[in-house]
Amino acid sequence: MSNLNPETGPFFPRDRSWQPKAYTPDYKTSVVRSPQKALISFPNTISEITGPVFGHNILGELDHDLICNFAKPGESALGERIIVHGRVLDERGRGVPGALIEVWQANAGGRYRHKNEGYIAPLDPNFGGCGRTITNEDGAYEFRTVKPGPYPWPNGVNDWRPAHIHFSLFGAGFAQRLITQMYFEGDPLIPLCPIVNAISDARAIEQLIAPLDMANTIPMDARAYKFDIVLRGRRSGPFENKLEGN
Amino acid sequence: MVQSLNRLKESASQTAGPYVHIGCTPNFLGMAGVYPDDLGHAMVNDKTSGERITVTGCVFDGTGTPLKDALIEIWQADANGLYNSPSELRGSADPNFTGWGRQPTDLETGVFSFQTIKPGRVPFGDGRDQAPHISFWIVARGINLGLNTRMYFGDEEAANQEDPILARLEHKVRVPTLIAERQGDTYTFDIHLQGERETIFFDI
Numbered sequence: 001m002s003n004l005n006p007e008t009g010p011f012f013p014r015d016r017s018w019q020p021k022a023y024t025p026d027y028k029t030s031v032v033r034s035p036q037k038a039l040i041s042f043p044n045t046i047s048e049i050t051g052p053v054f055g056h057n058i059l060g061e062l063d064h065d066l067i068c069n070f071a072k073p074g075e076s077a078l079g080e081r082i083i084v085h086g087r088v089l090d091e092r093g094r095g096v097p098g099a100l101i102e103v104w105q106a107n108a109g110g111r112y113r114h115k116n117e118g119y120i121a122p123l124d125p126n127f128g129g130c131g132r133t134i135t136n137e138d139g140a141y142e143f144r145t146v147k148p149g150p151y152p153w154p155n156g157v158n159d160w161r162p163a164h165i166h167f168s169l170f171g172a173g174f175a176q177r178l179i180t181q182m183y184f185e186g187d188p189l190i191p192l193c194p195i196v197n198a199i200s201d202a203r204a205i206e207q208l209i210a211p212l213d214m215a216n217t218i219p220m221d222a223r224a225y226k227f228d229i230v231l232r233g234r235r236s237g238p239f240e241n242k243l244e245g246n
Numbered sequence: 247m248v249q250s251l252n253r254l255k256e257s258a259s260q261t262a263g264p265y266v267h268i269g270c271t272p273n274f275l276g277m278a279g280v281y282p283d284d285l286g287h288a289m290v291n292d293k294t295s296g297e298r299i300t301v302t303g304c305v306f307d308g309t310g311t312p313l314k315d316a317l318i319e320i321w322q323a324d325a326n327g328l329y330n331s332p333s334e335l336r337g338s339a340d341p342n343f344t345g346w347g348r349q350p351t352d353l354e355t356g357v358f359s360f361q362t363i364k365p366g367r368v369p370f371g372d373g374r375d376q377a378p379h380i381s382f383w384i385v386a387r388g389i390n391l392g393l394n395t396r397m398y399f400g401d402e403e404a405a406n407q408e409d410p411i412l413a414r415l416e417h418k419v420r421v422p423t424l425i426a427e428r429q430g431d432t433y434t435f436d437i438h439l440q441g442e443r444e445t446i447f448f449d450i
């Protein structure tokens with residue numbers, strides 16, 4: 001891959017019927033934070049096709065290990081030990097190498113380490129809740145963490161978020177920037193969640209639910225969940241519209 | 247029946263939520279010791295070419311209240327109009343300028359601020375010059391899919407007049423929502439998610 005010239009084709013238009021709408025009143029905060037006028041479309045320019053890239057030199061040894069990256073020496077985070085692994089692909093099915101992935105999550109009790117968080121579940125002194133990694137040449141990545149707990153949130157009187165891990169992704173272009181959430185197979189809170197249900201297509205929701213992956217489970221240590229993420233694809237081939245000067 | 251296109255669907259977005267700082271700016275939150283610095287905190291260094299500027303503002307919701315839990319990323323060309331990206335094939339960008347910045351809005355005031363340089367002009371697809379601009383991406387609790395917009399410069403009137411994207415906007419009355427006014431070295435770019443002054447957001 002590294003010997004190929006970087007691609008400069010425009011990205012496929014985003015399928016906005018597949019993506020959640022901005023105004024989703026069951027998720028109350030969206031009501032005053034959703035633009036009401038039509039988005040303006042224009043063809044990708046070099047400003048959208050380019051994007052920042054990050055080298056492996058930014059990564060610390062434990063950045064992808066949330067069990068240990070905030071823990072005191074010799075200690076580790078409390079909770080169900082899990083591996084989360086998968087690939088970052090584009091809509092053409094090609095692996096996206098060199099993609100920066102940043103994750104954040106609640107601890108095993110459903111509590112976030114954040115100034116604005118007030119849930120009664122306790123903090124874990126050995127768990128920070130953030131991690132990051134960069135995909136390899138096949139687009140593959142792996143984290144080690146504890147399974148986050150579900151937690152209540154102020155929306156309806158009794159709304160609970162399903163257990164989830166937040167994912168932030170960079171591709172090759174700024175137009176591919178994406179934040180999403182990974183859910184866990186079998187969680188009965190998924191279909192009840194107004195944030196999940198901001199997505200109207202059931203297949204798009206299923207794409208965010210990671211299955212248990214027994215084949216990659218580490219015996220006597222950690223269960224594995226597989227989570228692939230798809231970023232926008234781009235036009236390729238000899239007839240692509242070349243940017244001026246290319 | 248016909249062949250399948252064998253395409254995948256882009257993963258659906260979900261809100262960044264109120265705790266986006268844990269993952270993206272942990273040092274800002276006071277969570278020290280995991281990462282040495284917050285990524286995107288510094289765009290420039292002592293050797294960066296170009297005119298030093300500050301870009302600041304607030305993101306307002308439909309009631310006029312500033313968002314105190316938003317995260318903003320910007321992406322821009324260097325002073326010569328080149329992007330610091332492998333997909334930039336027109337030349338080598340300033341190695342002392344990242345072109346990419348990330349800042350949270352202040353937890354108390356909602357103000358964001360970037361220390362950067364004024365970008366040069368870059369071409370549109372047909373070769374015409376675009377006016378100098380900075381691409382913005384805004385995520386927050388209550389925003390289901392990140393919002394894309396652009397900031398243009400109030401003191402670049404001639405370039406703005408001939409910008410291919412500003413020119414295609416039907417409702418000229420909305421153009422000022424994309425233009426930051428200059429005072430000294432500071433450009434103020436307020437973003438309005440709704441209302442009469444709703445910022446133009448783009449489907450890029």
